Amino acid sequence: MAPDPSLVAGRIIASHGRHYTVEMVGGATRQCFPRGKKSGPAVGDLVLIRPQGDSEGVIESIQARRNLLYRSDDMRTKQFAANVDQLLLVVAVEPAFSPDLVGRALVAAHSADIAPLIILNKADIADGLDKAQGRVHALSSAYQPPIPVLLTNALDTQATTQALLPHLRGKCSLLLGQSGMGKSSLLNALVPQAQAATQEHSIALDAGRHTTTSTRLYHLPGGDGTLIDSPGFQNFGLFHLSPGDIERGFPEFAQRAAHCRFYNCTHRREPGCGVLAAVQEGSIQPERHELYLRILAENEAQERY
Numbered sequence: 406m407a408p409d410p411s412l413v414a415g416r417i418i419a420s421h422g423r424h425y426t427v428e429m430v431g432g433a434t435r436q437c438f439p440r441g442k443k444s445g446p447a448v449g450d451l452v453l454i455r456p457q458g459d460s461e462g463v464i465e466s467i468q469a470r471r472n473l474l475y476r477s478d479d480m481r482t483k484q485f486a487a488n489v490d491q492l493l494l495v496v497a498v499e500p501a502f503s504p505d506l507v508g509r510a511l512v513a514a515h516s517a518d519i520a521p522l523i524i525l526n527k528a529d530i531a532d533g534l535d536k537a538q539g540r541v542h543a544l545s546s547a548y549q550p551p552i553p554v555l556l557t558n559a560l561d562t563q564a565t566t567q568a569l570l571p572h573l574r575g576k577c578s579l580l581l582g583q584s585g586m587g588k589s590s591l592l593n594a595l596v597p598q599a600q601a602a603t604q605e606h607s608i609a610l611d612a613g614r615h616t617t618t619s620t621r622l623y624h625l626p627g628g629d630g631t632l633i634d635s636p637g638f639q640n641f642g643l644f645h646l647s648p649g650d651i652e653r654g655f656p657e658f659a660q661r662a663a664h665c666r667f668y669n670c671t672h673r674r675e676p677g678c679g680v681l682a683a684v685q686e687g688s689i690q691p692e693r694h695e696l697y698l699r700i701l702a703e704n705e706a707q708e709r710y
């Protein structure tokens with residue numbers, strides 16, 4: 406079929422509930438709505454829109470995605486972003502981050518085939534840095550090769566830019582983190598216009614509706630690379646993953662799982678389980694195995710509904 410000449414290509418750069426900001430070649434933007442009730446567009450999606458009036462449009466189609474990072478809890482799925490090159494997981498020296506949530510985000514990234522990078526922020530807080538580094542190392546070293554860890558002090562704009570920009574050039578990176586880790590501070594250090602853009606939007610949607618701006622894509626200064634900011638999260642359900650996906654999210658199990666007595670071993674309490682033996686010996690971290698068991702149990706409980 407010949408392409409419809411009235412459609413225009415663009416990329417979704419922000420989602421606010423049911424409407425989306427689409428950026429077209431040249432940088433102009435339009436506020437767009439998906440056709441019909443189907444939900445599904447995500448920030449980072451490449452779309453075709455049918456322009457309406459001067460500033461609006463209808464999203465007619467979404468191009469096949471390279472990947473999509475999302476979480477799914479009871480009854481509800483939250484798409485973070487599509488077509489991303491890497492995940493920047495922000496943790497901090499304080500408040501203490503949750504290895505459970507970070508572990509889940511890593512499993513989600515692994516199954517979406519997105520390379521993660523951990524940012525340990527507030528590294529200027531000397532008291533507690535060693536301990537935080539130890540906790541981060543435990544997570545990063547579960548993967549082979551270990552997940553790269555970068556230390557930042559988001560309050561120092563210049564140092565932050567120097568530490569992070571080389572890793573962001575030419576890529577689309579997704580910033581993810583629990584509330585309070587300093588994600589907004591990092592974003593503002595990297596993209597000076599970000600603060601203004603956020604404020605502008607909350608004014609555009611009239612006062613008090615800040616919460617509707619959920620996820621947004623920014624161009625890095627110099628135009629080489631993009632950064633997607635998403636709201637902090639408190640839960641990270643993985644209901645969309647199969648038991649096999651979950652197991653693959655714990656790549657440190659693989660070698661030992663090859664020695665399980667049963668080919669379909671779930672590494673819970675089966676006799677002759679290589680993974681359980683490794684946990685016993687200390688070569689697989691008990692916390693990682695416990696996280697694996699929690700995710701499996703949650704997903705099974707969900708299926709019983």
Ligand SMILES: Nc1nc2c(ncn2[C@@H]2O[C@H](COP(=O)(O)OP(=O)(O)OP(=O)(O)O)[C@@H](O)[C@H]2O)c(=O)[nH]1
Nearest residue numbers: 526527557558559560584585586587588589590637
């Ligand atoms: N010492 C220090 N404080 C920081 C650093 N980064 C952020 N902060 C402070 O930590 C607090 C939280 O920072 P935010 O940037 O608002 O954190 P956030 O992760 O965006 O949090 P939410 O907005 O709740 O999602 C603020 O008081 C910041 O000033 C840092 O590198 N060092």
Ligand SMILES: [Zn+2]
Nearest residue numbers: 665670672678
């Ligand atoms: Zn096993």
